Amino acid sequence: MSVEPEVPIVQVEEVRENPVLYKIISSDNHVFTISEHAVKLSKTLWDLITNLGLTAENALDNPIPVENVNGKNMETIVQFCERHKYDEEEPEYTNYIREFVLPEWDRQLLSIDNEELFQLILATNYLDIQKLMDYCCRVIGDMAKDKTPEELRIIYGIPTDAEDDALERSASDSPGPSG
Template sequence: MAEQAPVDVAPVAEAEPIYYFKLGSCDDKEVKISSEAIKQSKTLNDLVSNLQYNAEEGESTEVIPMDNIKEPTLVKVRDWCEKHKGEPIPVDDESVPKNVTIPEWDEEFLKIDNDELFHLILAANYLDIKQLLNYACKKVALMAKGKSPEELRAIFAIPTDEEDEAAEKAAAEKKKAKEAEKAAAAAAGEAGPSDAAAAN
């Protein structure tokens, strides 16, 4: 009976333990995210690596502040990152326009109102989550496709030139009133209490 050659067995890679980190929204809420999901965001991944937020007991006690992201948007970002954890980060595609196809799950995920979508794009850009940014921007491009300027104005709540002028005029008048108020307060202060008493 021929002797069998020993079979080389590749060592099984040990799964990295999963830790949880806390993100602090600008409206003082906390959102938990796993160490795997954090890798979808270059900004968060760098923060965790460089600032050494510890999560030895499975969960970090420190809160990573997200000073310009409100809780609902942060929850949305977390949910997207958790869904896509372990997926490769896309390489920068310099083609114009970018060739982006939104998968079915992400299509459903992005069925949100324009305001939410706008905040999600800002957060994805700030946190450098390439794929989420690609999908969200593609969604905006699809919404704009074939629409007239008037329809785009309605969809994206873009003010008309007249509305812009009215807003600028109102802001200028408000500024003028505040300056007049300050000047009056300063003049009253300069008069001093004895002058004011003498006048009475």
């Protein structure tokens, strides 16, 4: 089954420049087209493209299967990458605390339910898209704003100490693989 993404993923300027396009197949066989600039935001995909030796000539004839990401998440990821493909490269942030405001477009894109967001962040982690990872983490982190520990336990599905103990007991009581 092939699904066309809802947003135009190729921008006018790029069409004029005759861009290189790639095809990606999600785990549930949805097919997506993504431009070269956009796909470079995913370190995993770009490494794959480089290793497979895909070129402008053969890219569309050789769809890239991504078995760990379903169509729904891939659609969001393609939209995100196309939106941010011309962003300036950001410096490495490892040694200081970042403060940034999530752009409204991205906040809208990531206004999805918790299960979807959870799956999206796993997909983003797998595809190694740093900016989307930052934004997803910001959305998840912001859920904690002004909440009590009791509220946070519910928001983030954190078991109580008693539940953790019970889980641990049941794990140790259950027979191992050898019976």
